[in-house]
Every structure is written in structure tokens, then in C-alpha cells.
Amino acid sequence: MLDKKYNHHECEVHYENWLKNGYFECGKNKGKSFTIVIPPPNVTGKLHLGHALDTALQDVIIRFKRMQGFDTLWLPGMDHAAIATEIKVVEKLKEQGINKHDLGREKFLEQAFLWKDEYALNIREQWAKLGLSLDYRHERFTLDENLSKAVKTVFVKLYEEGLIYQGERIINWDPLQQTALSTEEVIYKDVESYFYHIKYPIVGSDKYLDVATTRPETMFGDTAVAVNPKDKRYQDLIGKKVILPIVNKEIPIIGDVHADPKKGTGCVKITPAHDPNDFEVGLRHNLEKIIVINKDGTMNENALQYQNMDRFACREKLVKDLEEMGYLLKKEPLVHSVGHSERSGVMIEPYLSKQWFVKMRPLADKVLENQKNKDTKVNFVPKRFEKIMNHWMEITYDWCISRQLWWGHRLPVWYKGDEIYVGMEEPKEDGWVQDEDVLDTWFSSALWPFATLGWPDISELYQKYFPTDVLVTGYDIIPFWVNRMTFQSLHFTNQRPFKYCLIHGLIRDKQGRKFSKSLGNGVDPMDVIDKYGADALRWYLTTSTTLGTDIRYDEEKVASTWNFINKIWNASRFVIMNLDNEAVNSDLTVSDKWILTRYEETIKNVTKFMERFEFQNVGSILYQFIWEDFCDSYIEMAKFSLDKKATLNTLQEVLNGILKMLHPFMPYVTETIYQELNHTKDSIMVSDYPVYDKKKIFNDSLEEVNNLLEFVSKIRTFKQENQIPKNYQINIDAKEKDLIIKMLKCQDNLVENNLEGKIITVKDLKAVIYYEKHESPKDLERKEKEREQLIASIKKRESLLSNQNFLNKAPKELIDNEKSKLEEEKRRLETY
RNA sequence: GGGCGUUUAGCUCAGUUGGUUAGAGCAUCUGCCUUACAAGCAGAGGGUCUGCGGUUCGAGUCCGUAAACGCCCACCA
Numbered sequence: 001m002l003d004k005k006y007n008h009h010e011c012e013v014h015y016e017n018w019l020k021n022g023y024f025e026c027g028k029n030k031g032k033s034f035t036i037v038i039p040p041p042n043v044t045g046k047l048h049l050g051h052a053l054d055t056a057l058q059d060v061i062i063r064f065k066r067m068q069g070f071d072t073l074w075l076p077g078m079d080h081a082a083i084a085t086e087i088k089v090v091e092k093l094k095e096q097g098i099n100k101h102d103l104g105r106e107k108f109l110e111q112a113f114l115w116k117d118e119y120a121l122n123i124r125e126q127w128a129k130l131g132l133s134l135d136y137r138h139e140r141f142t143l144d145e146n147l148s149k150a151v152k153t154v155f156v157k158l159y160e161e162g163l164i165y166q167g168e169r170i171i172n173w174d175p176l177q178q179t180a181l182s183t184e185e186v187i188y189k190d191v192e193s194y195f196y197h198i199k200y201p202i203v204g205s206d207k208y209l210d211v212a213t214t215r216p217e218t219m220f221g222d223t224a225v226a227v228n229p230k231d232k233r234y235q236d237l238i239g240k241k242v243i244l245p246i247v248n249k250e251i252p253i254i255g256d257v258h259a260d261p262k263k264g265t266g267c268v269k270i271t272p273a274h275d276p277n278d279f280e281v282g283l284r285h286n287l288e289k290i291i292v293i294n295k296d297g298t299m300n301e302n303a304l305q306y307q308n309m310d311r312f313a314c315r316e317k318l319v320k321d322l323e324e325m326g327y328l329l330k331k332e333p334l335v336h337s338v339g340h341s342e343r344s345g346v347m348i349e350p351y352l353s354k355q356w357f358v359k360m361r362p363l364a365d366k367v368l369e370n371q372k373n374k375d376t377k378v379n380f381v382p383k384r385f386e387k388i389m390n391h392w393m394e395i396t397y398d399w400c401i402s403r404q405l406w407w408g409h410r411l412p413v414w415y416k417g418d419e420i421y422v423g424m425e426e427p428k429e430d431g432w433v434q435d436e437d438v439l440d441t442w443f444s445s446a447l448w449p450f451a452t453l454g455w456p457d458i459s460e461l462y463q464k465y466f467p468t469d470v471l472v473t474g475y476d477i478i479p480f481w482v483n484r485m486t487f488q489s490l491h492f493t494n495q496r497p498f499k500y501c502l503i504h505g506l507i508r509d510k511q512g513r514k515f516s517k518s519l520g521n522g523v524d525p526m527d528v529i530d531k532y533g534a535d536a537l538r539w540y541l542t543t544s545t546t547l548g549t550d551i552r553y554d555e556e557k558v559a560s561t562w563n564f565i566n567k568i569w570n571a572s573r574f575v576i577m578n579l580d581n582e583a584v585n586s587d588l589t590v591s592d593k594w595i596l597t598r599y600e601e602t603i604k605n606v607t608k609f610m611e612r613f614e615f616q617n618v619g620s621i622l623y624q625f626i627w628e629d630f631c632d633s634y635i636e637m638a639k640f641s642l643d644k645k646a647t648l649n650t651l652q653e654v655l656n657g658i659l660k661m662l663h664p665f666m667p668y669v670t671e672t673i674y675q676e677l678n679h680t681k682d683s684i685m686v687s688d689y690p691v692y693d694k695k696k697i698f699n700d701s702l703e704e705v706n707n708l709l710e711f712v713s714k715i716r717t718f719k720q721e722n723q724i725p726k727n728y729q730i731n732i733d734a735k736e737k738d739l740i741i742k743m744l745k746c747q748d749n750l751v752e753n754n755l756e757g758k759i760i761t762v763k764d765l766k767a768v769i770y771y772e773k774h775e776s777p778k779d780l781e782r783k784e785k786e787r788e789q790l791i792a793s794i795k796k797r798e799s800l801l802s803n804q805n806f807l808n809k810a811p812k813e814l815i816d817n818e819k820s821k822l823e824e825e826k827r828r829l830e831t832y
Numbered sequence: 833g834g835g836c837g838u839u840u841a842g843c844u845c846a847g848u849u850g851g852u853u854a855g856a857g858c859a860u861c862u863g864c865c866u867u868a869c870a871a872g873c874a875g876a877g878g879g880u881c882u883g884c885g886g887u888u889c890g891a892g893u894c895c896g897u898a899a900a901c902g903c904c905c906a907c908c909a
Contacts, residue, residue, distance in 0.1 A: 004869080213909055259909080268909040275909080336908055384836070391835075391905070512902080545845070549837080554844060560857060563871050574868035616846065620856065635868075713875085720863065720875045745866070793853075805889035814851055821852065
């Protein structure tokens with residue numbers, strides 16, 4: 001027997017058992033395959049609410065499909081997360097007084113793997129707490145041998161196809177981590193700064209150019225000043241020279257369209273080694289590229305007396321010096337947006353550097369082409385997110401994939417003098433040195449959906465479970481991940497990586513702010529689980545909003561979900577308590593038929609919305625059906641036929657169905673109740689999902705009980721509003737009179753009286769209530785308000801029904817409905 | 833600069849392809865310890881659906897436009 005109150009701790013005991021029985025394993029069901037690969041969490045820390053949402057959604061889908069008989073595989077795994085993890089490990093070592101470079105690459109990687117093992121353990125523990133039905137036999141890590149093989153295969157192949165190349169370009173440099181980054185890893189933030197106007201004297205003249213810049217410290221690398229060839233102010237200066245202040249070097253004034261006459265003063269200093277646009281200008285005009293900043297963000301020898309100063313300190317000192325020397329014309333305050341490293345937070349330095357790139361255009365075009373084919377495209381849910389991917393594919397440019405880090409996939413590239421070798425294995429001959437760099441972490445995650453299934457080997461797993469069916473992730477990583485999986489998959493497997501891509505929103509705090517350490521508004525899902533249970537958290541997260549929109553986390557709602565579960569718990573207690581009653585064989589009562597009909601309708605709708613991934617709708621349908629129909633209406637009516645086998649069977653059948661439909665959302669409590677209800681050790685998670693059965697629809701009973709419930713409710717409202725005493729007199733004329741009397745807890749005790757009766761009707765149900773009238777002014781006021789509303793409604797309907805256009809164009813059903821409604825209202829008006 | 837999203841009850845959110853009186857939870861008010869559940873039951877109140885214009889017999893829903901808030905992308909000497 002169940003305890004009096006729901007206790008989530010006592011329900012969260014099934015995970016070991018599910019695991020032990022192999023229920024999570026693929027290959028158990030005979031049906032079609034259904035695959036989800038988990039977005040691998042970074043091994044950098046604890047899972048947050050976003051992970052809980054993301055994985056709960058996947059578990060809901062996979063448990064549903066499993067119960068429907070699909071051969072489901074939900075593949076778990078984790079991401080080494082190159083830079084993110086390396087930062088953490090470096091920090092940890094620093095606390096111990098150890099410097100990464102002193103330790104050396106090999107020892108550092110040992111430490112990183114220890115870190116990974118520790119965090120992987122944590123993550124698995126949290127997955128278990130969430131109740132996720134992952135097939136751990138196939139768990140993968142992005143640095144696993146088979147994934148490394150996939151990475152190398154892809155790198156080598158793309159290189160051979162000319163789609164990976166090495167080049168010297170301006171890249172985004174993180175001076176703290178001292179690595180290159182991709183454009184996606186740069187976040188632009190508004191920064192308060194100055195627009196410095198510097199005097200560049202013109203050679204052979206007493207005039208000067210007013211050159212405006214936000215980055216004066218890069219002036220040591222200036223190799224020209226550009227003006228627009230069409231700019232009348234400066235046209236005649238093209239070809240002349242200016243003197244670079246402090247450096248005292250002559251540099252040319254060039255004409256280039258890059259200089260925008262409308263911006264600043266119309267004169268731009270050209271620093272080809274420190275600005276992507278200037279780099280292009282430099283190429284056009286064959287300018288020298290002078291690097292003036294070191295990899296750590298300090299100034300190098302080209303900065304003369306400023307050498308070794310930090311770039312910001314140099315700026316400050318330099319501006320001061322320029323001012324003293326009379327070169328600073330103006331210093332305008334300016335707010336402009338500046339790139340920052342997504343991971344380390346420091347300002348990005350555009351930096352000339354030799355890196356490896358993926359040539360994106362041909363790969364992106366393939367995606368754009370494929371998205372036109374409705375049979376092979378990636379279907380986004382909600383649809384609008386497809387635009388984000390497509391837009392990215394349209395404007396994308398080459399992807400910088402080399403990182404100056406240690407933690408990650410090392411580039412399969414070897415050098416010997418000027419020779420380059422790219423291949424799966426190290427060249428046999430002596431003298432080859434492998435490239436020190438590792439790949440962007442997203443390079444390996446881009447292969448995740450197929451590499452985890454064994455690719456490049458055409459394994460059994462790959463053949464059976466690829467392409468995957470659904471990928472679930474947040475909109476924030478579409479550019480990083482979804483896009484890249486899509487083009488790599490199309491290029492290497494000729495298939496989309498997943499048929500559906502479910503995009504959910506981010507979880508924010510109650511005020512709509514992002515969770516962040518600095519705000520201290522973080523919520524640990526494990527604390528929530530401890531307080532309210534995994535079932536409550538999962539239900540709340542998956543049913544409380546529509547996909548694609550952000551969720552404002554609200555603990556009160558989790559608490560209210562706990563109440564819902566407690567309600568289910570108690571209803572189940574009631575059913576279980578009565579199941580062994582001595583009961584007689586009987587036909588179904590009208591209320592049995594009613595709930596069975598509602599139950600079938602619910603199965604139909606829930607299944608429909610589950611298949612469309614509209615969990616919000618599933619949630620409200622189940623909530624309403626369980627709380628209102630099953631608990632408040634049916635159980636209350638069933639209390640009067642607990643001696644009938646038909647009712648007991650109905651209670652059990654419907655409750656079983658409810659548990660099954662809830663199970664994907666609330667695995668623990670449904671398992672506990674299911675086993676108790678059916679006196680079994682069998683698991684609900686491998687039971688069959690309810691299937692809609694037309695034959696169990698009783699439309700007459702549905703209508704009859706709907707009317708009855710409305711009738712009872714009307715009488716209750718009337719009683720309450722008129723403060724009718726308990727021993728009131730009522731006369732009921734209805735088919736299910738006994739049931740109604742019991743529900744109203746009244747007696748049909750009409751005796752002679754001279755009171756005026758109040759008639760209440762719903763269809764053919766009729767009641768007359770006799771009571772002492774004592775209308776207060778407030779009552780009269782309300783009555784008058786109701787009367788006015790009724791008149792207004794009648795007026796509206798009459799005008800509608802006299803509108804010839806409406807009568808011609810509206811569907812007949814609606815017109816008839818309006819007519820009968822009007823008549824009813826007119827009748828009601830007479831009673832006022 | 834380009835694009836997207838949001839705007840509905842005090843709060844948080846639903847609202848399918850336009851069609852009865854726009855829904856839910858929480859909060860509020862009234863009455864109930866009715867033996868599954870007081871974390872509950874039975875009722876009630878609360879919305880000119882951001883503004884304006886249009887299409888339509890009919891608009892929260894479609895179109896146009898304005899505003900507020902948020903996000904993405906690009907640019908930013």
C-alpha cells in the first residue's frame with residue numbers, strides 16, 4: 001500500500017534496476033530504429049538546468065518511442081571541450097603553483113585526463129539522478145580512439161580535396177589563452193573607449209592628416225594611410241607620404257575604397273598585420289605587414305621604447321606621449337563594440353598568423369542545396385530556426401580550426417623543413433615533426449552523430465542507427481554545432497545527421513536574466529531534485545513552455561508540479577485501496593463509459609502531440625484529464641459504484657493508461673505506482689504505450705455525463721451564491737437522479753411548502769430548489785449585471801443572424817449553433 | 833545596417849488551419865477537515881489579447897504600420 005503522501009525520495013529507487021535489466025539498451029525491441037545522440041556535455045563542471053531541460057526532452061522522446069515499440073538507441077557521451085577544459089585544468093594547476101609550460105605537454109595531458117575522469121563520473125551520477133535512459137554500453141568521449149580516427153579521416157580527406165588548407169591570415173587571437181579562435185568564439189561587447197585623432201604630418205608640407213583610430217598602439221605597424229580615391233578633400237594627396245609620429249618613418253598615402261569618407265576624418269591608418277580589412281588593403285597595395293604585438297598581448301620590439309608593455313598600458317603611455325609632443329589632435333569618447341574571447345573573456349587581438357582553415361563555401365552550398373529537398377532536409381522544430389542555419393551557410397567564411405592548445409585532437413600534419421605531410425599515420429622516415437596544434441573542439445563534435453556510431457567503419461551500429469532521428473539542443477549552439485554537423489554529415493555520409501532538430505530555449509531566472517556566477521542566481525538541478533524530485537523537475541521543464549522560447553525558471557512551478565504528482569499519488573492510493581473490494585459482476589456504468597471515452601480521446605490527442613514534439617500540449621491535456629476528469633469527476637462518481645467490478649476495472653485500466661502516458665515525463669513515480677497497482681515487478685518503461693481504440697468511444701454517455709456534471713455544478717453555484725442552508729429542499733427530475741443526489745450530498749426530500757422554487761435546467765435535467773429568498777443589494781446588483789450582459793449578447797447574436805453575408809458565407813453548423821444559442825439566451829432572459 | 837522573437841488576467845505562460853462566452857497554474861475572494869489528497873474539495877471574481885490601420889460575414893489568430901523589451905548576424909579606422 002502506498003504511503004499517505006507522495007515522497008519523491010522513496011520513488012527514486014528504480015534506476016539501478018532499469019540498468020541491471022538492460023532496459024536502456026538498444027536492440028531489445030523489434031521495431032524500426034529510433035536514435036538520439038546526446039549533445040555531449042563538456043567535462044568542465046556540473047550539469048546545469050539547461051542540461052536538465054535538454055536531456056529531459058530527449059528522455060521523454062526516447063521513452064515514448066521505446067514504449068511504442070521502436071528499437072531505441074540513446075547514445076551518451078561527453079566532449080573534451082578543448083579550450084574550456086584546458087582553461088580549467090590550467091587554473092587548477094595554478095592553484096597548486098604549477099605552470100602548464102613547466103609541466104610539459106605529456107604531463108599536462110595526464111592531468112587533463114584525470115580531470116576528465118573525475119568530471120565524467122559526476123556527469124554520469126547526475127544523468128542517473130535525472131533518470132535518463134541512456135545506453136551506457138555505447139558511451140563515447142570525443143577523444144576516444146574511434147572518434148580520433150574519424151577526426152583524422154575527415155581532416156586528411158578534406159585536405160586532399162583542397163577543402164583544408166594552411167594560410168597566413170588575420171585571425172582572432174586570444175592573448176590570454178594564446179590561441180587562435182574561430183569567429184563564432186568571439187563575442188562582441190560594447191566598450192567605452194576613445195576615438196583618438198592623431199596628426200600624421202605630410203612630407204614636404206606643413207600640413208598634416210588627421211587620422212582617427214581607436215587603437216593607437218597599433219600605429220607601429222602602420223604601413224600606409226588610406227583615403228578614398230573619390231574623396232575630394234584628399235584626392236591630390238594620394239602618392240605623397242606622411243611621417244609616422246614617434247617612429248619617424250615615412251609611409252605612403254594610398255587611395256583605397258576601404259577608406260569611407262563619411263567615417264571619422266576619412267583618413268584611415270593601415271595596419272595590415274592587425275586588422276582584417278587593413279590586411280586586404282595591404283594585399284591590394286603590396287604593403288609590408290608589421291606585427292607589433294606579442295602573442296601574450298605585450299608590445300614587441302617594433303614598438304620601440306614601448307616594448308614589453310602590455311597593449312593597454314602602451315596605449316595609455318603612447319597617447320600621453322603623443323599629446324605632449326603635440327601629435328594628439330583630439331580625444332573623443334566613444335562606445336564601440338569590441339570582440340572578446342567567448343571562453344577567457346579577454347579582448348581579442350586581430351592577429352596575423354599562420355593557421356589551418358576549412359574552406360567553407362563548397363560545404364555550405366551542399367547544405368543549402370539539401371535543405372531544398374523535403375525528403376532529406378534537416379527539419380527544425382520550430383521551423384524558424386532553419387533560417388538561422390541557412391543564413392549562416394550563406395554568409396559563412398573559412399573556419400579557422402587550429403588551436404594553440406594541448407588538450408584536443410592533434411593535427412595529423414607533419415613538417416620536415418618546408419615539406420608538409422598530412423596523413424593518418426606519422427611518416428616512417430626520420431625527421432618529421434608533428435604540428436603542435438590541436439583542432440577546434442567543434443571539429444570533432446561536428447562528427448558526433450556518425451563518428452559515435454562507428455564511422456568511418458561501416459559498422460552494424462552505424463548501419464542500423466544512422467541517420468539519427470532527433471537532435472535536441474539550444475538555439476545558442478546552432479552556429480557552433482548544428483550547422484557543422486550538418487555540412488560534415490552531408491559531405492562524408494551523404495546523409496543528414498538527423499531528421500529532426502528540436503531547438504529549445506535557454507533557462508533564465510525569474511526576472512529573465514541569464515544564470516551567471518557573477519549574479520549568483522544559479523540553480524543546481526540536483527538541489528531541485530533533492531527538494532521536489534526528478535519527476536517534478538522534468539515535468540516542469542518539458543511541459544511548461546513551447547519549444548524555442550526561453551524559460552523563466554520558477555521554483556513555485558516546480559512546487560506546484562509536486563502537488564500534481566501528489567494528486568496522482570493519492571488518486572492511485574484510492575484506486576489501489578479499493579481494487580480488492582468484494583464486487584459483483586456488472587455492466588459499465590454511465591460514468592465508467594464516460595471516463596473511458598474521455599480516456600480514449602486523451603490517448604489520441606496525447607499521442608498526436610507527442611509525435612509532433614508539442615509537449616506543452618501533452619502537458620495540459622494530461623493535467624486536465626487527470627485532475628479534472630479522472631480525479632474530480634470520475635473518482636467522485638465511482639465512489640458510488642465501488643462494489644461493481646466494471647467500475648473497479650475501469651479505475652485500474654484508466655489509471656494504468658495515465659501512468660503510461662506520464663511515464664516518459666515522470667519515470668520514477670509512475671514506476672512505483674505501476675508496480676504497486678498491478679502487483680508486479682515488471683517495469684512500466686517496457687510496457688506498451690496506450691493505443692487509441694475507436695471501439696471504446698461511448699458518445700451518448702459522454703454527452704449524458706457532461707450534462708450531468710454541468711447540471712451538478714450549476715446547482716452548486718446557485719447554492720453557494722444564495723447561501724442556501726444545508727437542509728435545503730430540492731426536487732430533481734433526471735435520468736441519473738440517484739447519482740446526482742449522492743454527488744450533491746442532498747436529499748430529494750420535497751415536502752409541502754409554500755416557497756417559490758428556483759428552476760435549474762441543463763438539457764433535459766431539471767431541478768427545483770426551494771429556499772427562503774433573501775437577496776441583498778449586492779445580489780441584485782450582480783443579477784442586474786448578468787441581465788445586461790445577456791441582453792448585450794442577444795443583441796450581438798441577433799445582428800449577426802440578420803447579417804445576410806454571415807448567413808451566406810458562414811458554415812451551416814455555426815449558424816445553427818448561433819440560432820439555438822440565441823433561443824436559449826432569450827429563454828434565460830425571461831427568468832430574470 | 834539586416835533578420836528573428838516577445839508583447840494575452842496581479843505573476844508565469846498556453847491559444848493548432850480565422851468561427852460559441854479568449855484558457856491554465858500560481859495569487860485573490862467565499863464556503864467546506866465530504867473516510868485518496870487541506871500541498872485538498874466546492875464555487876467566484878479578474879482580460880477593450882501593446883497602439884493604429886486594413887482584409888473578412890467574422891481577427892488574439894491573416895496583412896500593413898508604430899512602439900517597448902529581448903536575441904541573432906554583419907559592421908564598427
